[in-house]
Amino acid sequence: MSAALSAAQPAPAAVRPQGRLIQNEATTEIPVHLLFRDDTMTGAQPAVVARVETTGTVAALGATGAGAGAPAAAGAVGPQRPSRPARRRPAPLPAVAADVDPALEERPGRAVPGALGVLAGAVGLAGGVLTTWWAGVVPPAALEIAGLPVAEAGAGGFGLGRWAAWTGSAALGLFGFGGLARGNTGRAWVLGMFGRYRGTVRRTGLLWVNPLLLRRRVDVRLRHWRSEPLCASDPNGVALRVRTLVVWRVKDTARAVHAVEDHEEYLRRCVEAALARIPVDPPMEPADERPGEDGDEPGLEEALTGQVAADAKAVGLEVFAVRPIRVEYAPEVAAVMQRRRIAALDARQRAGVLSAVVDSVEDTVNRLTLRGLVELDDYERKVLVKDLTIAFCAGRGEAAP
Numbered sequence: 001m002s003a004a005l006s007a008a009q010p011a012p013a014a015v016r017p018q019g020r021l022i023q024n025e026a027t028t029e030i031p032v033h034l035l036f037r038d039d040t041m042t043g044a045q046p047a048v049v050a051r052v053e054t055t056g057t058v059a060a061l062g063a064t065g066a067g068a069g070a071p072a073a074a075g076a077v078g079p080q081r082p083s084r085p086a087r088r089r090p091a092p093l094p095a096v097a098a099d100v101d102p103a104l105e106e107r108p109g110r111a112v113p114g115a116l117g118v119l120a121g122a123v124g125l126a127g128g129v130l131t132t133w134w135a136g137v138v139p140p141a142a143l144e145i146a147g148l149p150v151a152e153a154g155a156g157g158f159g160l161g162r163w164a165a166w167t168g169s170a171a172l173g174l175f176g177f178g179g180l181a182r183g184n185t186g187r188a189w190v191l192g193m194f195g196r197y198r199g200t201v202r203r204t205g206l207l208w209v210n211p212l213l214l215r216r217r218v219d220v221r222l223r224h225w226r227s228e229p230l231c232a233s234d235p236n237g238v239a240l241r242v243r244t245l246v247v248w249r250v251k252d253t254a255r256a257v258h259a260v261e262d263h264e265e266y267l268r269r270c271v272e273a274a275l276a277r278i279p280v281d282p283p284m285e286p287a288d289e290r291p292g293e294d295g296d297e298p299g300l301e302e303a304l305t306g307q308v309a310a311d312a313k314a315v316g317l318e319v320f321a322v323r324p325i326r327v328e329y330a331p332e333v334a335a336v337m338q339r340r341r342i343a344a345l346d347a348r349q350r351a352g353v354l355s356a357v358v359d360s361v362e363d364t365v366n367r368l369t370l371r372g373l374v375e376l377d378d379y380e381r382k383v384l385v386k387d388l389t390i391a392f393c394a395g396r397g398e399a400a401p
Contacts, residue, residue, distance in 0.1 A: 106254040106316070109191045109199025114180050114206030121176025127169030135162045178211035186221035190257045200253045218253045226325070227268065232275040234282045238337065239330035242280055244271055245323045246308070252316030260315045267312055271322060274307040282337070283327040300324065357392040361385055 183204040191198040191213045229241040250256045256263040304322040312319050329337045368374050
């Protein structure tokens with residue numbers, strides 16, 4: 001019994017020196033006892049160097065088990081990043097039209113070539129001039145300058161027939177010239193009368209449209225809109241400011257003009273609503289901190305585009321893309337998040353250095369053992385691992401800028 005107790009007592013040389021630190025100019029003090037643990041009271045199983053596959057922040061050295069049937073335990077090194085809950089991005093909404101007038105759909109408006117309007121206007125103008133000359137109210141001096149003869153029958157002035165002829169000629173001239181319109185490529189005329197939609201003219205060139213109809217020009221070209229900073233939030237609810245680039249166009253001019261007061265302002269409100277519903281990735285966040293995305297989960301641009309396109313379709317707008325072009329933290333949290341990001345980058349760099357050191361120590365010890373250059377027992381192996389770790393950490397710290 002006394003022999004067993006004496007064998008279980010640790011050797012004097014196995015006592016770990018106190019206050020031994022890993023320290024250099026570029027790193028902080030790392031106590032050695034946080035990296036290693038001397039379990040001299042355990043069995044005589046040889047210690048092995050093992051690497052634990054984690055997210056890149058954990059490097060472990062395996063130690064001996066507590067008993068004959070206990071597996072090797074791994075001690076974690078460095079702070080563990082807590083798991084962060086992430087909101088899943090909602091799937092794009094189906095393109096369902098809102099409750100608008102089903103009869104309010106774009107249809108072709110009536111328009112004729114502009115040459116007919118010019119001809120009608122010219123005929124009306126000529127008729128008015130001839131009627132005035134026929135009535136004899138044109139001064140003789142003007143007739144002599146124009147080279148026209150003085151009408152003998154014009155002494156009677158305007159009669160009922162001459163008034164009717166002059167009125168008809170004037171109306172024809174006004175309708176002919178007043179209905180002329182120019183159709184441009186990429187623009188359309190939305191026609192209406194007394195508040196009722198009468199059609200859309202998308203033709204180009206010189207046209208004649210009924211001058212009694214109210215005409216409103218609408219741009220139907222592909223358009224890009226860069227928004228001002230809009231409010232949003234990241235998956236953890238932190239306030240963000242996002243600038244977006246929206247690619248869109250007017251597809252149904254009838255709904256764009258009559259279904260909403262201002263379709264451009266409506267599109268802006270749709271983008272704001274989508275950003276309030278869909279979480280946005282924080283700016284310049286490392287990839288391993290972003291919430292994981294499944295294969296069935298849409299990306300940010302796809303989710304925003306689907307949401308805005310479904311809302312804007314009801315008013316005749318076709319949205320092709322909604323791209324976040326600049327994401328930044330809100331002013332009230334920008335300073336705090338900047339410090340947090342710097343601290344995370346520093347911790348990641350230190351964890352990477354420590355992982356590289358542990359890998360180098362593992363490779364060195366394994367190669368020395370496998371080639372038979374040294375024969376080490378459990379205690380000697382631990383001492384060698386400690387010394388190599390201190391040497392590699394000091395060397396990396398001195399070489400660091």
